[in-house]
Amino acid sequence: MKIFLPIFFILSIVFGCKPTSDKSNDTDIAVDITENQQKTNDFAIIIHGGAGTILKKNMSDEKESEYKAKLEEAIRTGHDILKNGGTSQEAVMKTIQIMEKSPLFNAGKGAVFTHEGTNELDASFMDGKTLNAGAVAGVTNVKSPIELAIKIMTDSEHVMLSGKGASIFAKEKGLEIVDPSYFYTENRFKSLQRIKDREKSELDHDAKAAFYDPIIKNSKYGTVGCVALDISGNIAAGTSTGGMTNKRWGRIGDAPIIGSGTYANNKTCGVSSTGWGEYFIRNQVAYDISAQMEYKNSTLKEATKDVIQNKLTALGGTGGVVALDKNGNMSFEFNTAGMYRASMGQKGNLVVKIYKE
Ligand code: ASP
Numbered sequence: 001m002k003i004f005l006p007i008f009f010i011l012s013i014v015f016g017c018k019p020t021s022d023k024s025n026d027t028d029i030a031v032d033i034t035e036n037q038q039k040t041n042d043f044a045i046i047i048h049g050g051a052g053t054i055l056k057k058n059m060s061d062e063k064e065s066e067y068k069a070k071l072e073e074a075i076r077t078g079h080d081i082l083k084n085g086g087t088s089q090e091a092v093m094k095t096i097q098i099m100e101k102s103p104l105f106n107a108g109k110g111a112v113f114t115h116e117g118t119n120e121l122d123a124s125f126m127d128g129k130t131l132n133a134g135a136v137a138g139v140t141n142v143k144s145p146i147e148l149a150i151k152i153m154t155d156s157e158h159v160m161l162s163g164k165g166a167s168i169f170a171k172e173k174g175l176e177i178v179d180p181s182y183f184y185t186e187n188r189f190k191s192l193q194r195i196k197d198r199e200k201s202e203l204d205h206d207a208k209a210a211f212y213d214p215i216i217k218n219s220k221y222g223t224v225g226c227v228a229l230d231i232s233g234n235i236a237a238g239t240s241t242g243g244m245t246n247k248r249w250g251r252i253g254d255a256p257i258i259g260s261g262t263y264a265n266n267k268t269c270g271v272s273s274t275g276w277g278e279y280f281i282r283n284q285v286a287y288d289i290s291a292q293m294e295y296k297n298s299t300l301k302e303a304t305k306d307v308i309q310n311k312l313t314a315l316g317g318t319g320g321v322v323a324l325d326k327n328g329n330m331s332f333e334f335n336t337a338g339m340y341r342a343s344m345g346q347k348g349n350l351v352v353k354i355y356k357e
Pocket of ligand 1: 254274275
């Protein structure tokens with residue numbers, strides 16, 4: 001007792017003198033830790049089908065139902081896999097493949113056109129357990145770019161392959177090769193013509209603005225992405241896209257860049273991005289969200305909000321992310337008028353949305 005009293009006295013002086021602001025910081029951190037540690041789902045899945053100028057007034061009821069039905073079909077496919085004990089890798093691939101096969105989204109079948117009237121596809125995948133990753137850029141004849149990205153991860157010593165070499169690799173690995181005309185859709189081709197017409201009429205303006213403004217203001221991006229957490233606690237993330245309409249010179253966006261378009265880490269979260277790729281690359285959007293959780297102890301919501309609403313927006317970037325943390329918390333975050341999106345937790349609670357609330 002004689003020893004404890006002086007120790008107690010010293011401790012009360014040290015802690016009693018701590019400034020109040022420090023105390024409230026401690027409390028904030030404690031709250032964050034609790035939030036981060038709350039398990040909401042043992043398995044879960046979240047997807048996007050692109051963000052952009054998606055407005056109710058420009059969308060027919062029929063089109064809206066088509067989008068919602070396809071988002072639901074895709075997410076249920078992945079959810080069933082997870083529910084039956086399948087891996088997050090399989091869930092992400094199969095979910096994205098449903099959207100790649102649909103002409104509604106700017107990925108696979110519905111890919112947008114390059115300036116030259118071709119389709120160049122990009123995709124990436126990351127495994128949050130091993131931090132392995134695979135990515136592909138600029139392929140023109142591979143039916144499922146997300147499958148190729150996963151194959152590059154599992155069957156090569158590389159992370160990223162591009163163009164012709166990537167096609168040769170896909171063929172060697174037995175992936176489905178299609179004639180480039182498979183990716184032709186009338187709607188996307190018309191979008192290219194519209195943008196080219198506009199470009200011509202705006203030649204006097206600043207070249208960059210003339211090139212990008214019409215794309216940003218008038219097109220719905222439509223990239224697809226998926227993040228899943230499986231019953232073993234493994235997070236996987238994938239993204240697949242045709243890029244941006246009228247792209248040229250072999251332009252590559254964020255979708256195949258690990259850390260920008262896709263990131264997954266079992267310690268933190270998984271992220272898939274969609275939007276104006278150049279800004280997502282410069283902000284390292286997907287990795288930054290994970291890093292904020294790891295280094296700042298931010299919650300998923302805080303991290304996605306800061307990166308999209310503050311950092312991306314400050315540079316002038318537009319778009320959004322879907323993200324899912326190791327505890328099954330999920331987040332949709334975007335700074336555009338809309339984002340095709342859906343989520344499903346372990347109880348089968350389905351959310352499908354398009355516009356801002
Ligand atoms: N991020 C994609 C790109 O820049 C486009 C998109 O998400 O719609 O290529």
